[in-house]
Amino acid sequence: EADIYQTPRYLVIGTGKKITLECSQTMGHDKMYWYQQDPGMELHLIHYSYGVNSTEKGDLSSESTVSRIRTEHFPLTLESARPSHTSQYLCASSETDNQPQHFGDGTRLSIL
């Protein structure tokens, strides 16, 4: 059973604030990902990592940053939140090639 946790589940916050979305997994997976998804729409890859101290930008231009200091932890930071950042953010991990991704429950973010 997949164990990947995201906090907070919901966040409503004002424009200009710095936000960190947390993602942790207990499976020892090397690969981790962040996606942005509007309700029921396609997933857009924002960042990914294939191990400690390795991070890459995804296909969606984003004003966020990530870090991967520990295998189990992959936080996403928005330095200055804007209303255009309002969306759902999904974190996922996978063990190796040929394995499906395991997804967290997501963080639903609303920027006022």
Next chain:
Amino acid sequence: ELKVEQNPLFLSMQEGKNYTIYCNYSTTSDRLYWYRQDPGKSLESLFVLLSNGAVKQEGRLMASLDTKARLSTLHITAAVHDLSATYFCAVEGTYKYIFGTGTRLKVLA
């Protein structure tokens, strides 16, 4: 650049009917995944297809992969209301997965 397209985007069908969702992708890959997403929920893995001709079945859903045609299908047999959800295919490339646009399925009683 790897692109993944699904059709249809929306599907409304009667209970008991059969239908197929299609997933086309643009470059060679033999690793394809199907996921289900319920409203307000996260994604759940349904099928893993890792070779040409792979076929997987679970209940009323059956997925197949044709790597030469760059096509995967998700076939629904005798649909029931509980299958209402959004279905995504995803192709595994180098270090990342590319998702299709999703097919929003609604099964009507």
